Amino acid sequence: MIPQRIAVIGAGPVGSVLGAHLQNAGHSVVYCEVGRGRRETLSRDGVKVSGEIRLETGPATVVPSVDALSNYDPELVFIAVKANALPLICDALAAFLSESATVVSWQNGIDTEQVIAETLGRTRVLRAVINHGVVMGGADEVIVTFDKPPHYVQELNPGQELRAVTVAQVLSAAGMPTQRADDLISMVWRKGILNAALNALCALTGMNMREAWNDPYSQRLAKEILKQAITVARANEIKLGWNYYHEALTYIGEGKEHKPSMLLDLESGKRSEIDFINGKIVEYGDIAGLPTPHNRSVFWLVKAMERAL
Template structure:
Protein backbone atom coordinates (compact mmCIF):
# COMPACT_ATOMS: atom_id res chain seq x y z
CA UNK A 1 0.00 0.00 0.00
CA UNK A 2 1.42 3.41 -1.02
CA UNK A 3 2.23 5.91 1.69
CA UNK A 4 3.01 8.75 -0.73
CA UNK A 5 0.76 11.77 -1.18
CA UNK A 6 0.35 14.52 -3.76
CA UNK A 7 -1.38 16.86 -1.30
CA UNK A 8 0.94 19.66 -0.15
CA UNK A 9 -0.46 21.85 2.66
CA UNK A 10 1.51 25.02 3.44
CA UNK A 11 -0.79 27.12 5.59
CA UNK A 12 -1.96 26.02 9.02
CA UNK A 13 -4.08 27.38 11.85
CA UNK A 14 -4.10 26.22 15.45
CA UNK A 15 -7.19 26.94 17.54
CA UNK A 16 -6.14 27.08 21.17
CA UNK A 17 -2.99 28.77 22.50
CA UNK A 18 -2.76 26.59 25.58
CA UNK A 19 0.20 24.26 26.05
CA UNK A 20 -0.87 21.63 23.47
CA UNK A 21 -1.72 24.22 20.81
CA UNK A 22 1.45 26.18 21.51
CA UNK A 23 3.56 23.05 20.98
CA UNK A 24 1.90 22.28 17.63
CA UNK A 25 2.14 25.89 16.45
CA UNK A 26 5.78 26.19 17.49
CA UNK A 27 6.90 22.99 15.75
CA UNK A 28 5.03 23.88 12.53
CA UNK A 29 6.45 27.42 12.51
CA UNK A 30 9.93 26.11 13.33
CA UNK A 31 9.58 23.82 10.29
CA UNK A 32 9.00 26.83 8.04
CA UNK A 33 5.22 26.63 7.64
CA UNK A 34 2.83 29.57 7.83
CA UNK A 35 0.91 29.35 11.10
CA UNK A 36 -1.99 31.37 12.49
CA UNK A 37 -2.61 30.94 16.20
CA UNK A 38 -6.14 31.57 17.48
CA UNK A 39 -7.33 32.02 21.05
CA UNK A 40 -9.90 34.17 22.83
CA UNK A 41 -7.30 35.33 25.38
CA UNK A 42 -5.06 38.04 23.85
CA UNK A 43 -2.34 37.65 26.49
CA UNK A 44 -1.71 34.10 25.30
CA UNK A 45 -1.17 35.28 21.73
CA UNK A 46 1.18 38.24 22.10
CA UNK A 47 4.39 36.25 22.85
CA UNK A 48 3.72 33.93 19.89
CA UNK A 49 4.47 36.82 17.52
CA UNK A 50 7.45 38.22 19.42
CA UNK A 51 9.75 36.75 20.69
CA UNK A 52 8.02 33.52 19.64
CA UNK A 53 6.73 30.41 21.40
CA UNK A 54 9.42 28.89 23.61
CA UNK A 55 9.44 25.11 24.09
CA UNK A 56 11.69 23.71 26.82
CA UNK A 57 12.20 20.31 28.41
CA UNK A 58 12.68 17.12 26.45
CA UNK A 59 12.61 19.27 23.28
CA UNK A 60 13.95 22.80 23.00
CA UNK A 61 13.08 25.33 20.31
CA UNK A 62 11.60 28.78 19.77
CA UNK A 63 9.56 29.94 16.79
CA UNK A 64 7.30 32.84 15.81
CA UNK A 65 3.91 32.31 14.21
CA UNK A 66 2.91 34.36 11.16
CA UNK A 67 -0.21 35.89 12.71
CA UNK A 68 -2.66 35.64 15.57
CA UNK A 69 -6.37 36.24 16.03
CA UNK A 70 -8.88 36.14 18.88
CA UNK A 71 -11.76 35.01 16.63
CA UNK A 72 -12.28 31.74 14.76
CA UNK A 73 -14.43 33.69 12.30
CA UNK A 74 -11.34 35.69 11.25
CA UNK A 75 -9.80 32.52 9.84
CA UNK A 76 -12.51 32.55 7.19
CA UNK A 77 -11.15 35.77 5.64
CA UNK A 78 -8.18 33.82 4.27
CA UNK A 79 -8.78 30.16 5.16
CA UNK A 80 -5.78 27.94 5.91
CA UNK A 81 -5.29 24.50 4.38
CA UNK A 82 -5.37 22.67 7.71
CA UNK A 83 -6.79 23.62 11.11
CA UNK A 84 -5.70 21.92 14.34
CA UNK A 85 -8.27 22.09 17.14
CA UNK A 86 -6.41 21.83 20.46
CA UNK A 87 -8.90 23.41 22.87
CA UNK A 88 -10.78 21.55 25.59
CA UNK A 89 -13.45 19.26 24.18
CA UNK A 90 -16.17 21.24 25.95
CA UNK A 91 -15.68 24.08 23.43
CA UNK A 92 -16.11 21.87 20.36
CA UNK A 93 -19.77 22.58 19.47
CA UNK A 94 -19.20 26.34 19.39
CA UNK A 95 -15.96 26.06 17.40
CA UNK A 96 -17.40 23.56 14.94
CA UNK A 97 -20.33 25.88 14.29
CA UNK A 98 -17.94 28.75 13.51
CA UNK A 99 -15.88 26.60 11.15
CA UNK A 100 -18.91 25.59 9.09
CA UNK A 101 -18.89 28.82 7.11
CA UNK A 102 -15.47 28.30 5.48
CA UNK A 103 -14.28 24.70 5.83
CA UNK A 104 -15.05 23.45 2.36
CA UNK A 105 -13.60 21.12 -0.27
CA UNK A 106 -9.87 20.56 0.18
CA UNK A 107 -9.63 21.97 3.71
CA UNK A 108 -9.22 19.80 6.76
CA UNK A 109 -9.83 20.07 10.50
CA UNK A 110 -7.94 17.85 12.95
CA UNK A 111 -9.10 17.00 16.45
CA UNK A 112 -5.73 17.08 18.25
CA UNK A 113 -7.30 16.53 21.66
CA UNK A 114 -7.87 14.19 24.56
CA UNK A 115 -11.08 12.25 24.93
CA UNK A 116 -13.38 9.90 23.04
CA UNK A 117 -15.55 10.94 20.05
CA UNK A 118 -14.24 14.52 19.82
CA UNK A 119 -13.86 14.06 16.07
CA UNK A 120 -17.52 13.04 15.82
CA UNK A 121 -18.61 16.41 17.21
CA UNK A 122 -16.66 18.13 14.43
CA UNK A 123 -17.96 15.75 11.77
CA UNK A 124 -21.58 16.47 12.74
CA UNK A 125 -21.02 20.08 11.64
CA UNK A 126 -18.37 19.78 8.94
CA UNK A 127 -18.92 16.34 7.42
CA UNK A 128 -16.64 13.34 7.80
CA UNK A 129 -14.57 14.14 4.72
CA UNK A 130 -13.16 17.33 6.27
CA UNK A 131 -12.31 15.83 9.67
CA UNK A 132 -9.33 13.87 10.98
CA UNK A 133 -8.40 12.56 14.41
CA UNK A 134 -5.01 12.62 16.05
CA UNK A 135 -3.60 10.84 19.09
CA UNK A 136 -1.01 12.96 20.87
CA UNK A 137 1.77 11.38 22.91
CA UNK A 138 3.39 14.28 24.71
CA UNK A 139 2.79 15.85 28.08
CA UNK A 140 3.21 19.59 28.51
CA UNK A 141 2.88 22.14 31.28
CA UNK A 142 2.33 25.90 30.82
CA UNK A 143 5.10 28.02 32.31
CA UNK A 144 3.77 31.41 31.21
CA UNK A 145 2.07 32.73 28.04
CA UNK A 146 4.20 31.69 25.08
CA UNK A 147 6.35 29.30 27.13
CA UNK A 148 5.71 25.58 27.57
CA UNK A 149 7.65 22.82 29.30
CA UNK A 150 7.51 19.44 27.57
CA UNK A 151 7.57 16.93 30.41
CA UNK A 152 7.70 13.94 28.05
CA UNK A 153 7.47 13.29 24.32
CA UNK A 154 6.77 9.66 23.42
CA UNK A 155 7.04 9.70 19.64
CA UNK A 156 5.30 8.92 17.34
CA UNK A 157 1.89 10.56 17.28
CA UNK A 158 -0.90 9.17 15.10
CA UNK A 159 -3.37 10.57 12.57
CA UNK A 160 -6.29 9.14 10.61
CA UNK A 161 -8.98 10.50 8.33
CA UNK A 162 -12.66 9.82 9.06
CA UNK A 163 -13.51 9.42 5.37
CA UNK A 164 -11.34 7.18 3.13
CA UNK A 165 -11.45 9.86 0.43
CA UNK A 166 -9.22 12.03 2.66
CA UNK A 167 -6.53 9.39 3.17
CA UNK A 168 -4.10 11.10 0.78
CA UNK A 169 -4.38 14.35 2.71
CA UNK A 170 -3.95 12.62 6.07
CA UNK A 171 -0.73 10.98 4.90
CA UNK A 172 0.57 14.35 3.70
CA UNK A 173 -0.27 16.11 6.97
CA UNK A 174 1.42 13.33 8.96
CA UNK A 175 4.45 13.85 6.76
CA UNK A 176 4.52 17.59 7.47
CA UNK A 177 4.32 17.01 11.22
CA UNK A 178 7.14 14.48 11.03
CA UNK A 179 9.28 16.85 8.99
CA UNK A 180 8.78 19.51 11.67
CA UNK A 181 9.80 17.23 14.54
CA UNK A 182 6.38 16.03 15.70
CA UNK A 183 6.91 12.53 14.30
CA UNK A 184 3.44 11.36 13.23
CA UNK A 185 2.34 8.11 11.61
CA UNK A 186 -0.75 7.62 9.50
CA UNK A 187 -2.86 4.79 10.93
CA UNK A 188 -6.01 2.82 10.21
CA UNK A 189 -6.68 2.06 13.88
CA UNK A 190 -7.15 5.50 15.43
CA UNK A 191 -10.24 4.51 17.45
CA UNK A 192 -8.29 1.75 19.20
CA UNK A 193 -5.46 4.20 19.93
CA UNK A 194 -7.89 6.78 21.30
CA UNK A 195 -9.21 4.19 23.73
CA UNK A 196 -5.71 3.05 24.71
CA UNK A 197 -4.85 6.63 25.65
CA UNK A 198 -8.20 7.50 27.22
CA UNK A 199 -8.12 4.57 29.65
CA UNK A 200 -4.74 5.91 30.85
CA UNK A 201 -6.12 9.44 31.20
CA UNK A 202 -9.25 8.17 32.95
CA UNK A 203 -7.30 6.46 35.72
CA UNK A 204 -4.97 9.34 36.62
CA UNK A 205 -6.35 12.75 35.64
CA UNK A 206 -9.59 12.73 37.65
CA UNK A 207 -7.96 11.32 40.78
CA UNK A 208 -5.42 14.15 40.66
CA UNK A 209 -8.25 16.64 40.09
CA UNK A 210 -10.21 15.41 43.11
CA UNK A 211 -7.30 14.97 45.53
CA UNK A 212 -5.01 17.83 44.43
CA UNK A 213 -2.14 15.34 44.25
CA UNK A 214 0.46 15.17 41.50
CA UNK A 215 0.73 12.08 39.33
CA UNK A 216 3.72 10.71 41.24
CA UNK A 217 1.94 11.25 44.55
CA UNK A 218 -1.07 9.29 43.26
CA UNK A 219 1.19 6.40 42.23
CA UNK A 220 3.16 6.34 45.47
CA UNK A 221 0.10 6.28 47.72
CA UNK A 222 -1.16 2.67 48.04
CA UNK A 223 -4.78 3.76 48.56
CA UNK A 224 -4.99 5.98 45.49
CA UNK A 225 -2.93 3.52 43.45
CA UNK A 226 -5.56 0.86 44.20
CA UNK A 227 -8.18 3.20 42.75
CA UNK A 228 -6.00 3.72 39.68
CA UNK A 229 -5.82 -0.04 39.23
CA UNK A 230 -9.60 -0.42 39.50
CA UNK A 231 -10.22 2.38 36.97
CA UNK A 232 -7.80 0.77 34.50
CA UNK A 233 -9.48 -2.63 34.77
CA UNK A 234 -12.94 -1.10 34.37
CA UNK A 235 -11.86 0.89 31.30
CA UNK A 236 -10.33 -2.22 29.74
CA UNK A 237 -13.55 -4.18 30.28
CA UNK A 238 -15.66 -1.47 28.60
CA UNK A 239 -13.27 -1.11 25.66
CA UNK A 240 -13.18 -4.84 25.00
CA UNK A 241 -16.94 -5.42 25.27
CA UNK A 242 -17.31 -2.67 22.65
CA UNK A 243 -14.71 -4.44 20.47
CA UNK A 244 -11.96 -1.83 20.64
CA UNK A 245 -8.59 -3.53 20.43
CA UNK A 246 -6.23 -2.50 23.22
CA UNK A 247 -3.78 -5.36 22.70
CA UNK A 248 -3.30 -8.56 24.69
CA UNK A 249 -0.68 -7.02 27.00
CA UNK A 250 -2.44 -3.72 27.61
CA UNK A 251 -2.93 -4.08 31.37
CA UNK A 252 0.80 -4.56 32.23
CA UNK A 253 1.63 -1.84 29.68
CA UNK A 254 -0.78 0.57 31.42
CA UNK A 255 0.60 -0.17 34.86
CA UNK A 256 4.19 0.31 33.72
CA UNK A 257 3.26 3.48 31.82
CA UNK A 258 1.62 5.23 34.75
CA UNK A 259 4.44 4.23 37.09
CA UNK A 260 6.70 6.42 34.94
CA UNK A 261 4.39 9.43 35.37
CA UNK A 262 6.15 12.68 36.17
CA UNK A 263 5.80 14.75 39.31
CA UNK A 264 3.46 17.26 37.72
CA UNK A 265 -0.20 18.24 37.70
CA UNK A 266 -2.24 16.86 34.79
CA UNK A 267 -4.47 19.20 32.82
CA UNK A 268 -7.65 18.20 34.66
CA UNK A 269 -6.18 19.27 38.00
CA UNK A 270 -4.95 22.50 36.38
CA UNK A 271 -8.51 23.12 35.14
CA UNK A 272 -10.04 22.59 38.59
CA UNK A 273 -7.49 24.90 40.20
CA UNK A 274 -8.16 27.58 37.57
CA UNK A 275 -11.94 27.31 37.90
CA UNK A 276 -12.42 25.94 34.36
CA UNK A 277 -14.69 23.17 33.12
CA UNK A 278 -12.87 19.89 32.65
CA UNK A 279 -12.99 17.26 29.90
CA UNK A 280 -14.36 14.63 32.29
CA UNK A 281 -17.43 14.00 30.10
CA UNK A 282 -15.23 13.05 27.14
CA UNK A 283 -12.94 10.83 29.24
CA UNK A 284 -14.56 8.98 32.16
CA UNK A 285 -18.00 10.07 31.00
CA UNK A 286 -17.51 8.28 27.68
CA UNK A 287 -16.39 5.09 29.45
CA UNK A 288 -19.61 5.27 31.47
CA UNK A 289 -21.64 5.89 28.29
CA UNK A 290 -20.09 3.02 26.34
CA UNK A 291 -20.38 0.76 29.37
CA UNK A 292 -24.09 1.52 29.69
CA UNK A 293 -24.82 0.78 26.04
CA UNK A 294 -23.04 -2.59 26.33
CA UNK A 295 -24.57 -3.51 29.69
CA UNK A 296 -21.30 -3.27 31.65
CA UNK A 297 -21.35 -1.65 35.10
CA UNK A 298 -18.88 1.22 35.61
CA UNK A 299 -19.07 2.11 39.33
CA UNK A 300 -15.54 3.53 39.59
CA UNK A 301 -15.81 5.75 36.50
CA UNK A 302 -19.32 6.83 37.49
CA UNK A 303 -18.08 7.78 40.94
CA UNK A 304 -15.03 9.74 39.85
CA UNK A 305 -16.95 11.52 37.09
CA UNK A 306 -19.53 12.62 39.66
CA UNK A 307 -16.88 13.93 42.04
CA UNK A 308 -15.14 15.97 39.35
CA UNK A 309 -18.45 17.38 38.12
CA UNK A 310 -19.26 18.38 41.70
CA UNK A 311 -16.00 20.33 41.91
CA UNK A 312 -16.43 22.22 38.63
CA UNK A 313 -18.93 24.84 39.85
CA UNK A 314 -16.62 25.69 42.77
Protein backbone atom coordinates in the same frame (compact mmCIF):
# COMPACT_ATOMS: atom_id res chain seq x y z
CA MET B 1 -0.88 19.18 -2.68
CA ILE B 2 0.92 20.22 0.51
CA PRO B 3 -1.12 22.79 2.48
CA GLN B 4 0.69 26.00 3.32
CA ARG B 5 -1.95 28.04 5.15
CA ILE B 6 -2.39 26.41 8.53
CA ALA B 7 -4.52 27.41 11.51
CA VAL B 8 -3.89 26.18 15.05
CA ILE B 9 -6.90 26.69 17.30
CA GLY B 10 -5.64 26.91 20.85
CA ALA B 11 -2.21 28.28 21.73
CA GLY B 12 -1.81 26.46 25.00
CA PRO B 13 1.08 24.03 25.46
CA VAL B 14 -0.15 21.45 22.93
CA GLY B 15 -1.01 23.95 20.20
CA SER B 16 2.12 26.00 20.79
CA VAL B 17 4.52 23.08 20.30
CA LEU B 18 2.67 22.06 17.15
CA GLY B 19 2.56 25.60 15.77
CA ALA B 20 6.22 26.25 16.52
CA HIS B 21 7.29 23.25 14.45
CA LEU B 22 5.08 24.35 11.56
CA GLN B 23 6.23 27.98 11.76
CA ASN B 24 9.88 27.01 11.69
CA ALA B 25 9.22 24.72 8.73
CA GLY B 26 8.12 27.74 6.71
CA HIS B 27 4.36 27.34 6.78
CA SER B 28 2.04 30.31 7.09
CA VAL B 29 0.63 29.66 10.56
CA VAL B 30 -2.10 31.62 12.32
CA TYR B 31 -3.03 30.84 15.91
CA CYS B 32 -6.47 31.34 17.41
CA GLU B 33 -6.20 32.10 21.12
CA VAL B 34 -8.89 33.60 23.33
CA GLY B 35 -6.56 34.43 26.22
CA ARG B 36 -5.44 38.02 25.85
CA GLY B 37 -2.19 37.61 27.77
CA ARG B 38 -1.14 34.59 25.73
CA ARG B 39 -2.05 36.39 22.48
CA GLU B 40 0.11 39.36 23.40
CA THR B 41 3.05 37.13 24.31
CA LEU B 42 2.87 35.20 21.04
CA SER B 43 2.45 38.33 18.94
CA ARG B 44 5.42 39.98 20.59
CA ASP B 45 7.84 37.15 21.36
CA GLY B 46 6.68 34.10 19.42
CA VAL B 47 6.75 30.59 20.85
CA LYS B 48 9.44 29.34 23.22
CA VAL B 49 9.71 25.60 23.86
CA SER B 50 12.12 23.93 26.28
CA GLY B 51 12.61 20.52 27.86
CA GLU B 52 12.75 17.44 25.66
CA ILE B 53 12.20 19.67 22.61
CA ARG B 54 13.85 23.08 22.21
CA LEU B 55 12.37 25.57 19.77
CA GLU B 56 11.94 29.29 19.34
CA THR B 57 9.98 31.16 16.70
CA GLY B 58 9.66 34.73 15.63
CA PRO B 59 6.57 36.79 16.46
CA ALA B 60 3.41 34.85 15.64
CA THR B 61 0.19 35.77 13.89
CA VAL B 62 -2.63 35.42 16.42
CA VAL B 63 -6.36 36.11 16.21
CA PRO B 64 -8.83 36.26 19.13
CA SER B 65 -11.66 34.18 17.65
CA VAL B 66 -12.38 31.36 15.23
CA ASP B 67 -14.47 33.76 13.15
CA ALA B 68 -11.34 35.86 12.53
CA LEU B 69 -9.64 32.88 10.89
CA SER B 70 -11.90 33.42 7.87
CA ASN B 71 -9.55 36.20 6.77
CA TYR B 72 -6.73 33.66 6.35
CA ASP B 73 -8.56 30.94 4.36
CA PRO B 74 -6.79 28.02 6.10
CA GLU B 75 -6.21 24.83 4.12
CA LEU B 76 -5.40 22.81 7.23
CA VAL B 77 -6.86 23.36 10.71
CA PHE B 78 -5.58 21.75 13.89
CA ILE B 79 -7.94 21.91 16.87
CA ALA B 80 -5.83 21.88 20.04
CA VAL B 81 -8.26 23.06 22.71
CA LYS B 82 -10.25 21.37 25.45
CA ALA B 83 -12.88 19.07 24.01
CA ASN B 84 -15.75 20.85 25.75
CA ALA B 85 -15.22 23.85 23.44
CA LEU B 86 -15.77 21.84 20.26
CA PRO B 87 -19.44 22.65 19.49
CA LEU B 88 -18.84 26.41 19.39
CA ILE B 89 -15.60 26.06 17.45
CA CYS B 90 -17.12 23.77 14.83
CA ASP B 91 -20.15 26.00 14.33
CA ALA B 92 -17.82 28.92 13.65
CA LEU B 93 -15.62 26.91 11.26
CA ALA B 94 -18.64 25.68 9.31
CA ALA B 95 -19.46 29.26 8.33
CA PHE B 96 -16.34 29.77 6.22
CA LEU B 97 -14.15 26.68 5.90
CA SER B 98 -13.73 25.43 2.34
CA GLU B 99 -14.80 21.89 1.47
CA SER B 100 -11.24 21.01 0.49
CA ALA B 101 -9.82 22.01 3.89
CA THR B 102 -8.77 19.33 6.37
CA VAL B 103 -9.53 19.52 10.10
CA VAL B 104 -7.47 17.54 12.61
CA SER B 105 -8.53 16.78 16.17
CA TRP B 106 -5.17 17.34 17.90
CA GLN B 107 -6.61 16.57 21.32
CA ASN B 108 -6.95 14.16 24.19
CA GLY B 109 -10.19 12.38 24.94
CA ILE B 110 -12.43 9.76 23.36
CA ASP B 111 -14.71 10.64 20.41
CA THR B 112 -13.52 14.23 19.89
CA GLU B 113 -13.35 13.57 16.16
CA GLN B 114 -16.98 12.42 16.18
CA VAL B 115 -18.11 15.73 17.70
CA ILE B 116 -16.22 17.63 14.99
CA ALA B 117 -17.65 15.43 12.24
CA GLU B 118 -21.22 16.03 13.42
CA THR B 119 -20.88 19.64 12.24
CA LEU B 120 -18.16 19.57 9.58
CA GLY B 121 -18.81 16.16 8.03
CA ARG B 122 -16.67 13.03 8.18
CA THR B 123 -14.93 13.50 4.84
CA ARG B 124 -12.50 16.23 5.90
CA VAL B 125 -11.94 15.29 9.55
CA LEU B 126 -8.89 13.43 10.88
CA ARG B 127 -8.02 12.23 14.36
CA ALA B 128 -4.55 12.33 15.87
CA VAL B 129 -2.82 10.64 18.79
CA ILE B 130 -0.02 12.75 20.23
CA ASN B 131 2.87 11.06 21.99
CA HIS B 132 4.45 13.83 23.99
CA GLY B 133 3.67 15.57 27.25
CA VAL B 134 3.65 19.35 27.55
CA VAL B 135 2.96 21.92 30.25
CA MET B 136 3.15 25.68 30.53
CA GLY B 137 6.33 26.79 32.29
CA GLY B 138 5.08 30.31 32.83
CA ALA B 139 3.40 32.96 30.73
CA ASP B 140 5.88 32.75 27.87
CA GLU B 141 7.32 29.22 27.80
CA VAL B 142 6.15 25.68 27.07
CA ILE B 143 7.99 22.73 28.58
CA VAL B 144 7.99 19.32 26.87
CA THR B 145 8.18 16.77 29.69
CA PHE B 146 8.49 13.73 27.43
CA ASP B 147 8.62 13.10 23.69
CA LYS B 148 8.06 9.61 22.31
CA PRO B 149 7.25 9.85 18.59
CA PRO B 150 5.90 8.87 16.20
CA HIS B 151 2.56 10.61 16.44
CA TYR B 152 -0.36 9.18 14.47
CA VAL B 153 -3.21 10.44 12.30
CA GLN B 154 -6.07 8.68 10.56
CA GLU B 155 -9.03 9.64 8.42
CA LEU B 156 -12.58 8.93 9.54
CA ASN B 157 -13.92 7.85 6.16
CA PRO B 158 -12.48 5.29 3.74
CA GLY B 159 -11.21 6.97 0.60
CA GLN B 160 -9.69 9.89 2.48
CA GLU B 161 -6.36 8.22 3.20
CA LEU B 162 -4.51 10.86 1.18
CA ARG B 163 -5.56 13.55 3.65
CA ALA B 164 -4.00 11.60 6.52
CA VAL B 165 -0.86 10.78 4.55
CA THR B 166 -0.45 14.44 3.58
CA VAL B 167 -0.83 15.67 7.16
CA ALA B 168 1.67 13.04 8.34
CA GLN B 169 4.12 14.25 5.70
CA VAL B 170 3.66 17.89 6.71
CA LEU B 171 4.27 17.13 10.38
CA SER B 172 7.20 14.80 9.76
CA ALA B 173 8.89 17.35 7.52
CA ALA B 174 8.42 19.92 10.29
CA GLY B 175 10.25 17.75 12.82
CA MET B 176 7.31 15.90 14.36
CA PRO B 177 7.60 12.30 13.09
CA THR B 178 4.04 11.23 12.25
CA GLN B 179 2.51 8.20 10.56
CA ARG B 180 -0.89 7.39 9.15
CA ALA B 181 -2.50 4.68 11.28
CA ASP B 182 -4.93 1.91 10.31
CA ASP B 183 -6.51 1.45 13.74
CA LEU B 184 -6.22 4.80 15.48
CA ILE B 185 -9.33 4.31 17.60
CA SER B 186 -7.56 1.59 19.56
CA MET B 187 -4.71 4.04 20.21
CA VAL B 188 -7.20 6.72 21.28
CA TRP B 189 -8.77 4.33 23.78
CA ARG B 190 -5.43 3.08 25.09
CA LYS B 191 -4.44 6.66 25.84
CA GLY B 192 -7.91 7.63 27.05
CA ILE B 193 -7.99 4.79 29.56
CA LEU B 194 -4.61 5.86 30.96
CA ASN B 195 -6.02 9.36 31.46
CA ALA B 196 -9.17 7.96 33.05
CA ALA B 197 -7.19 6.04 35.65
CA LEU B 198 -5.66 9.02 37.46
CA ASN B 199 -6.72 12.38 36.04
CA ALA B 200 -10.02 12.58 37.90
CA LEU B 201 -8.47 11.29 41.12
CA CYS B 202 -5.84 14.03 40.96
CA ALA B 203 -8.54 16.61 40.24
CA LEU B 204 -10.55 15.44 43.24
CA THR B 205 -7.68 15.15 45.73
CA GLY B 206 -5.27 17.85 44.58
CA MET B 207 -2.44 15.32 44.33
CA ASN B 208 -0.05 15.18 41.39
CA MET B 209 0.26 12.03 39.29
CA ARG B 210 3.04 10.42 41.29
CA GLU B 211 1.46 11.26 44.64
CA ALA B 212 -1.86 9.77 43.57
CA TRP B 213 -0.22 6.57 42.39
CA ASN B 214 1.98 6.19 45.46
CA ASP B 215 -0.96 6.64 47.84
CA PRO B 216 -2.35 3.15 48.62
CA TYR B 217 -5.99 4.25 48.68
CA SER B 218 -6.04 6.28 45.47
CA GLN B 219 -3.96 3.59 43.75
CA ARG B 220 -6.56 0.95 44.64
CA LEU B 221 -9.28 3.14 43.19
CA ALA B 222 -7.21 3.89 40.08
CA LYS B 223 -6.78 0.17 39.45
CA GLU B 224 -10.54 -0.40 39.70
CA ILE B 225 -11.18 2.48 37.29
CA LEU B 226 -8.61 0.97 34.94
CA LYS B 227 -10.13 -2.53 35.07
CA GLN B 228 -13.63 -1.19 34.40
CA ALA B 229 -12.44 0.89 31.46
CA ILE B 230 -10.64 -2.08 29.91
CA THR B 231 -13.73 -4.28 30.29
CA VAL B 232 -15.89 -1.61 28.64
CA ALA B 233 -13.46 -1.13 25.76
CA ARG B 234 -13.30 -4.84 25.00
CA ALA B 235 -17.07 -5.16 25.21
CA ASN B 236 -17.24 -2.48 22.51
CA GLU B 237 -14.71 -4.38 20.35
CA ILE B 238 -11.84 -1.96 20.96
CA LYS B 239 -8.51 -3.76 20.51
CA LEU B 240 -6.21 -2.99 23.43
CA GLY B 241 -3.85 -5.95 23.35
CA TRP B 242 -3.87 -8.94 25.67
CA ASN B 243 -1.37 -7.46 28.15
CA TYR B 244 -2.71 -3.91 28.21
CA TYR B 245 -3.59 -3.87 31.92
CA HIS B 246 -0.03 -4.64 32.98
CA GLU B 247 1.36 -2.25 30.37
CA ALA B 248 -0.88 0.46 31.78
CA LEU B 249 0.28 -0.21 35.34
CA THR B 250 3.90 0.09 34.25
CA TYR B 251 3.24 3.31 32.33
CA ILE B 252 1.32 4.94 35.17
CA GLY B 253 3.94 3.84 37.69
CA GLU B 254 6.58 5.74 35.74
CA GLY B 255 4.58 8.98 35.93
CA LYS B 256 6.29 12.15 37.04
CA GLU B 257 5.40 14.70 39.69
CA HIS B 258 3.21 16.88 37.51
CA LYS B 259 -0.39 17.92 37.75
CA PRO B 260 -2.70 16.58 35.03
CA SER B 261 -4.65 19.09 32.98
CA MET B 262 -7.92 18.17 34.71
CA LEU B 263 -6.56 19.32 38.07
CA LEU B 264 -5.08 22.46 36.52
CA ASP B 265 -8.43 23.25 34.90
CA LEU B 266 -10.34 23.04 38.17
CA GLU B 267 -7.69 25.04 40.00
CA SER B 268 -8.08 27.73 37.32
CA GLY B 269 -11.87 27.75 37.59
CA LYS B 270 -12.35 26.09 34.20
CA ARG B 271 -14.45 23.15 33.08
CA SER B 272 -12.50 19.94 32.54
CA GLU B 273 -12.56 17.26 29.85
CA ILE B 274 -14.10 14.67 32.17
CA ASP B 275 -17.00 14.12 29.71
CA PHE B 276 -14.53 12.83 27.11
CA ILE B 277 -12.53 10.68 29.53
CA ASN B 278 -14.34 8.90 32.39
CA GLY B 279 -17.65 10.15 31.01
CA LYS B 280 -17.03 8.18 27.83
CA ILE B 281 -16.21 5.05 29.82
CA VAL B 282 -19.60 5.42 31.53
CA GLU B 283 -21.37 6.08 28.21
CA TYR B 284 -19.88 3.07 26.45
CA GLY B 285 -20.47 0.94 29.53
CA ASP B 286 -24.16 1.81 29.33
CA ILE B 287 -24.16 0.88 25.63
CA ALA B 288 -22.69 -2.53 26.46
CA GLY B 289 -24.91 -3.01 29.51
CA LEU B 290 -21.93 -3.01 31.87
CA PRO B 291 -21.81 -1.32 35.28
CA THR B 292 -19.10 1.30 35.75
CA PRO B 293 -19.53 2.37 39.39
CA HIS B 294 -16.02 3.69 39.98
CA ASN B 295 -15.83 5.65 36.73
CA ARG B 296 -19.37 6.93 37.24
CA SER B 297 -18.57 8.09 40.78
CA VAL B 298 -15.48 10.11 39.85
CA PHE B 299 -17.32 11.46 36.80
CA TRP B 300 -20.21 12.71 38.93
CA LEU B 301 -17.88 14.16 41.56
CA VAL B 302 -15.84 16.14 39.03
CA LYS B 303 -19.05 17.39 37.39
CA ALA B 304 -20.27 18.52 40.82
CA MET B 305 -17.00 20.39 41.36
CA GLU B 306 -17.40 22.08 37.98
CA ARG B 307 -20.88 23.28 38.92
CA ALA B 308 -19.45 24.84 42.06
CA LEU B 309 -16.84 26.87 40.15
